[in-house]
Amino acid sequence: MADDRQSAATAYSTRMRGVLLILLALDMLAVIGVLMAGVLGMANPERNPRRANLLMRWRVILQGVAILLVVALMVS
Helix, strand or coil: CHHHHHHHHHHHHHHHHHHHHHHHHHHHHHHHHHHHHHHHHHHCCCCCHHHHHHHHHHHHHHHHHHHHHHHHHHHC
16 A cells, blocks of 8 residues: 555656656746847847836746746755
8 A cells, every 4th residue: 555655656756857847948948039039129220128128027037937947846
């Protein structure tokens, strides 16, 4: 009985790590996408400061999410 619970917990932990890794990869891609949009926006001579500020906020939020996912991976 205890072995069944142990193996179920191990299987759950393995699946959860996989999900967290996928979420982390998607989040990192999103950070790169927002960063590139911001860089390209800065190269535009008719740049919009509000849009640049919004992109910067999104980049910071996404980087925070990435840090939380890394911490969750380290804990699991």
